[in-house]
Amino acid sequence: MIDAIGAVLAVVVFEVVLAGSIEQSSPFMELSKLFLLGGALGGAAGALLGLVLKKHLIPDFLRNVATLSAVLLTFVCANMIGHEGGLVAVTVMGLVMANIPGMPKDGILDFKESLSVLLISALFIVLAARIDLESLALLGPGLVVVLLAILFVARPLTALVSTLGSDMPWSERTLLGWMAPRGIVAAAVSALFGLRLEAAGIEAGNLLVPLTFSVIVVTVVVHSLTSRPLAKLLKVAEPEASGVLIVGGNPVALKLASIFQENGIRILLADASWSQASRARMLGIPTFFGNAVSELADRKLDLVGLGMLLALSHRPSLNALACLRYRQEFGTANVFTVRRDQQSLDKESETVAFNFRGRLLFKEKITLDFLEQELAAGRKIHLTRISEDFPFTNLLEKTGGTEPMLFAISPQGKLHPFSEEATFHVSAGWKVAYLAVQADMAPADEAESKAKAD
Known part of the structure; x- marks a missing residue:
């Protein structure tokens, strides 16, 4: 809403000031006309399109184009x-469509x-191509004054005023004052104003x-270099997205x-079985009791x-659904699913299609069933420092290679x-986990023993 209101308000006021006829054209009346008429048209269009989509009157492959x-x-009609x-009409149109229950909008x-x-x-x-480098030199010292005023006066005051009466901590207000919105709307509106000013001589x-x-x-440039250090200094930075969401609470x-x-990796285990979720909690593992793909x-x-999903459930369909759901959150490169033994599947129809599952974990021989059998037989997962x-x-x-890793x-x-x-490259300082028999738990030589001690 801020983009639409700000841009329209700026354009209306600019038109009135440029014309020099405030008595003939009231900014308030112009704004009211734009918001009332444009909002009404946008609301009607959004309700109609939302109803058409909700009733599935448009084929799925045409929804994006039709929208x-x-x-x-x-x-065009509102203009x-x-x-x-x-701008007002399409903004209201989006607001109306977003609040229609049951309307398919993910695609x-x-x-x-x-x-x-x-x-x-x-x-x-396109806009940057219009900039004449010689004109930058004409800005002179005034540019520095404007930048300092925006960075240290205008934005902090904006954040302070807009958060008055809220319970937002001062640390967050400080970061907000440093990272206030800016960019595309200002660029587009300034380009429009620049053209009108030049045309008016x-x-x-x-x-x-x-x-x-x-x-x-x-x-x-300034905010990209300083935002993360400032957030850490104010203790409001989110942790790095290096943690793992595990679906399934089986022994593996x-x-x-x-x-x-x-080893200091943030984890969250999700399982809908009370017994498996309770077992995880007793081990001190952060747990979500419920289906990982539920509402x-x-x-x-x-x-x-x-930042990563490991789908380790015994149910291939749940693993596939979890991969489909969380690939939007973590990216396809960070969504993994465990392999299953073919004989453990009831029918060929139980095998999940390749496009519906994540990247396959481990080597071909290391399936979930194989890991459970080996762990039950006394084999251990050995972690070695390189x-x-x-x-x-x-x-x-x-x-004997990367097969057991x-x-x-x-x-x-x-x-x-x-x-x-x-595709990653293991070097000094890394840790590698592999499936090892009990005899392998003893150090292979003094070098590995020293590496583990380090």
Whole structure:
């Protein structure tokens, strides 16, 4: 809403001031006309399109195209009613559609994200191409004054005023005052104003666009370099997304979760079985009792600090659903599912299609059933530290290759599962876990013993 209100308000006031006829054209009346008429048209269009989508009157493969066409049509019609009314109309249209219960919008949101990145990138390139480098030199010392005023006066005051009366901690208010919104709306509106000022023959009107882009570039660079250190200093930074969400509470999942936790990796285990969830809690493992792909999980599952999924359930369908659900959160590269023995599946129809599952964990021989049998027979998961005295090649000789290896942990505490597509490089400082028989628990030589002691 801020983008639409700010842009329309700026355009209306600019038109009135440029015309120099406040008596003939009241900004309030112009704004009311735009918001009332544009909002009414956008609300009607949103309700109609939402109803059509909810009733499945448009084929799935045409939903994105139909939605984009309806948005463009609404925008053009609203602009015919009043200048810049289209922005208000499509904003209200989106608000109405987002609040229609049961309307399928996941695909539209994904399409919108991709479209936004493409259009905003193209818009910045087009607008930046209009900047004359010589005009930047004309800004002079005034540019520094403007930047300092925006960074240390305007934005902190904006954050302070907008959070008055709230219970927001001062540490968060401070960060908000340093990282206030800026960017595409200011760039687009300034470009429009610059063109109008030049057309009106106003002196120095061509400096508005380079001034705005200078502010955007400088603030983006400054904030990108300082935001993370400031958040850490104020103790409001979220933890790095290096944690692991584990679906399933069987013995293999519990063993892996325990190892991860002992090595400082943030974990959360989700299981709908009370007995398995209770067993995990007794081991001190953070647990979510419930289905990881349920509505309850959507509302209650805390994913802060988590960046990877390991689907280790005995149910292939649940593993596949979890991979489909969390690939949007973690990315396809960080969604893994465990292999199952073919004979353990009841029918061929139980085998999940490749497109519906995540990346397969471990090597082909290391299935969930195999791991459970080996752990029950007394085999252990051995964790070895790689060092200069005991390089990874020594471990490969000891284990006979990467076949029994399960995962590696980088010096930064990032988990890297071994799989058919593993591309990471293990070096000194890493830890590698592999399936070892009891006899292998003794150090292979003094070098490995020293590496483990380190």
